[in-house]
Amino acid sequence: MAEPEDLTARARIRDAAMQLFGEHGFEGATIRGIAEAAGVSSGLVRHHFGSKQALLEACDAHLVKLIRRLNDEALAGAGGNHVAAARIAVGPYQAYLSRALVDGGAAPLFDEMVRLGAQWLAAVDRTRPDAPDVAPEVRAAVSTAMALSITVLHEHVSRAMGVDVFSPEGDVLLARALIDLYSHPMLSAEDARKALDGIERHR
Amino acid sequence: MAEPEDLTARARIRDAAMQLFGEHGFEGATIRGIAEAAGVSSGLVRHHFGSKQALLEACDAHLVKLIRRLNDEALAGAGGNHVAAARIAVGPYQAYLSRALVDGGAAPLFDEMVRLGAQWLAAVDRTRPDAPDVAPEVRAAVSTAMALSITVLHEHVSRAMGVDVFSPEGDVLLARALIDLYSHPMLSAEDARKALDGIERHR
DNA sequence: GCTTCGACTACACAAGCGTATAGTCTGCTG
DNA sequence: CAGCAGACTATACGCTTGTGTAGTCGAAGC
Numbered sequence: 001m002a003e004p005e006d007l008t009a010r011a012r013i014r015d016a017a018m019q020l021f022g023e024h025g026f027e028g029a030t031i032r033g034i035a036e037a038a039g040v041s042s043g044l045v046r047h048h049f050g051s052k053q054a055l056l057e058a059c060d061a062h063l064v065k066l067i068r069r070l071n072d073e074a075l076a077g078a079g080g081n082h083v084a085a086a087r088i089a090v091g092p093y094q095a096y097l098s099r100a101l102v103d104g105g106a107a108p109l110f111d112e113m114v115r116l117g118a119q120w121l122a123a124v125d126r127t128r129p130d131a132p133d134v135a136p137e138v139r140a141a142v143s144t145a146m147a148l149s150i151t152v153l154h155e156h157v158s159r160a161m162g163v164d165v166f167s168p169e170g171d172v173l174l175a176r177a178l179i180d181l182y183s184h185p186m187l188s189a190e191d192a193r194k195a196l197d198g199i200e201r202h203r
Numbered sequence: 204m205a206e207p208e209d210l211t212a213r214a215r216i217r218d219a220a221m222q223l224f225g226e227h228g229f230e231g232a233t234i235r236g237i238a239e240a241a242g243v244s245s246g247l248v249r250h251h252f253g254s255k256q257a258l259l260e261a262c263d264a265h266l267v268k269l270i271r272r273l274n275d276e277a278l279a280g281a282g283g284n285h286v287a288a289a290r291i292a293v294g295p296y297q298a299y300l301s302r303a304l305v306d307g308g309a310a311p312l313f314d315e316m317v318r319l320g321a322q323w324l325a326a327v328d329r330t331r332p333d334a335p336d337v338a339p340e341v342r343a344a345v346s347t348a349m350a351l352s353i354t355v356l357h358e359h360v361s362r363a364m365g366v367d368v369f370s371p372e373g374d375v376l377l378a379r380a381l382i383d384l385y386s387h388p389m390l391s392a393e394d395a396r397k398a399l400d401g402i403e404r405h406r
Numbered sequence: 407g408c409t410t411c412g413a414c415t416a417c418a419c420a421a422g423c424g425t426a427t428a429g430t431c432t433g434c435t436g
Numbered sequence: 437c438a439g440c441a442g443a444c445t446a447t448a449c450g451c452t453t454g455t456g457t458a459g460t461c462g463a464a465g466c
Contacts, residue, residue, distance in 0.1 A: 009413075009414080010413095024230070025228050025229075025230055025231070025306075026228075026231070027227070027228060027230035027231040028228070028229070028230040030452080030453070030454085031453080031454065031455090032452090032453080032454095040414075040415090041414065041415050041416075042415090042454090042455095043414070043415060043416075043417095043455095043456095043457095044413075044414055044415075046454085046455070046456085047412090047413070047414070047415095048413090051454080051455080052453095052454065052455090098305050099305065101355075101356060101359065102301050102302065102305045102355065102356075103228070104358055106359075107358075107359060107362065110356070110359040110362075110363065111359075111362070111363060114363045124389065128387070132383055133379050133380075133382070133383045134376060134379050134380045134383055137363065137364070137365075138364050138376060138377075138380045139380050139383060139384060140363070141359075141360050141363035141364045142353065142360065142364075142377065142380045142381065142384060143384060143389075144363070145352040145353055145355075145356040145359065145360045146349040146352050148352060148356060149348040149349050149351060149352030149355065149356075150345065150348055152304075152305065152348075152352070152355055152356070153304060153305075153313070153348040153351060153352075153355070155307055156304065156309075156310060156313040156314075156344075156348065157344050157345065157348050159310065159313075159314070160313065160314060160317045160340065160341075160343070160344035160347070161340070161341050161344045161345075162340075172402060173337060173341060174341075174345065175398075175402055176336050176337050176399065176402065177336075177337045177341045177342050177345045178345065179336070179390060179395050179398045179399055180335055180336045180337055180342060180395075181342060181345060181346060182388060182389040182390040182395070183388050183389075183390040183391070183392060183394070183395035184331070184388060185385060185386050185387060185388045186327065186346075186385040186386075187382060187385040187386040188386070189386060191386070192382050192383075192385070192386035195378075195382045196379065196382055199375060199378055199379065212443075212444080213443095233422080233423070233424085234423085234424065234425090235422085235423085235424095243444075243445090244444065244445045244446075245424090245425095245445095246425095246426095246427095246444070246445060246446075246447095247443075247444055247445075249424085249425070249426085250442090250443070250444070251443090254424080254425080255424065255425090
């Protein structure tokens with residue numbers, strides 16, 4: 001990322017807003033605080049973005065653009081390893097992503113990730129012996145949420161793991177844990193059948 | 204749950220606070236709004252809880268007590284089916300749970316869920332052929348986060364699934380999706396080995 | 407050289423916030 | 437009956453908030 005002093009004031013305000021929105025939430029962050037963090041007057045924030053709500057929307061749009069670019073890069077580069085997808089490095093914007101998802105502002109972003117996940121799922125399904133029990137988009141929705149959970153709950157995951165998941169050591173440990181979890185089914189075939197029977201009986 | 208008019212004013216205030224904190228976040232919710240939702244004056248909120256911060260802490264404590272009770276019931280009743288654990292029905296408090304987790308207030312709650320998950324994981328490990336690659340507490344942390352992701356991101360999961368995950372139909376669909384996902388490894392043994400080699404090489 | 411326009415600041419304003427205080431009402435205790 | 441404690445309300449006080457307005461400054465265009 002560029003040095004702060006190299007960015008235009010508009011970009012500096014947006015970056016500061018994403019950090020403070022992520023830290024304190026939309027209501028918790030103040031225009032004056034954002035302006036100070038960006039090194040400008042509070043009036044300039046209004047001059048460039050019009051209102052606090054519009055500033056938030058600009059941040060959302062910026063995040064979508066950013067993630068889309070990261071997605072394209074990852075798709076072109078790593079060849080679509082989905083273990084990496086669970087460790088999305090949105091750099092300094094993780095907190096903002098979490099807030100946006102919980103506040104409900106990141107809906108288009110989530111939907112796009114589901115679309116990407118469904119694509120990959122369809123590829124895996126072709127090499128699968130038994131027919132899946134539920135529609136691909138449903139499984140894609142659930143596994144997308146699970147992939148995002150590491151980012152959204154990174155604070156708690158880090159505390160429970162004893163290492164910051166976004167540090168180099170934490171990243172390696174997390175990757176190994178994900179590989180282990182993803183390569184070992186938590187339910188045996190008979191357990192799955194029993195669980196399904198339980199659902200049918202329950203209805 | 205009891206009817207609102209049967210509860211003491213203190214309990215009504217706490218319930219209203221949990222709903223509004225969950226809906227609008229800590230800063231977004233107002234004491235006056237909470238008081239109105241509870242049908243009392245704003246002064247009474249202060250009389251019972253002292254401050255907004257203390258009210259939040261009382262809500263956190265109430266949630267911990269509530270989840271602990273639900274956990275005990277589920278453990279005693281269903282026999283420890285962990286598919287059910289991913290569909291924690293915290294009733295009308297789902298939104299509050301999500302906020303608390305993202306705001307960082309629900310740390311003890313998350314930790315307790317990890318402890319419970321680790322316990323169950325240890326049981327599964329005993330019937331596992333190969334030795335796990337990473338420590339149980341790490342895997343427990345990751346799978347706890349994944350289990351919670353459905354609740355935290357329920358809005359997005361529901362939208363992507365086309366059904367509200369907390370409705371009866373959505374619950375069944377979600378359960379079947381989880382059983383399918385949990386009984387089919389996303390990574391084959393060789394894929395896992397390749398991924399692990401990739402990590403080693405990368406270091 | 408004068409005008410124009412956009413970046414930018416300083417200051418003012420009304421509204422809403424959490425908090426504080428004074429007081430009322432009710433039921434219990436001696 | 438008096439006294440008191442606790443639930444509860446009404447109202448007020450600073451303070452911060454988002455927003456609005458007036459004005460400065462510097463560069464580009466004619």
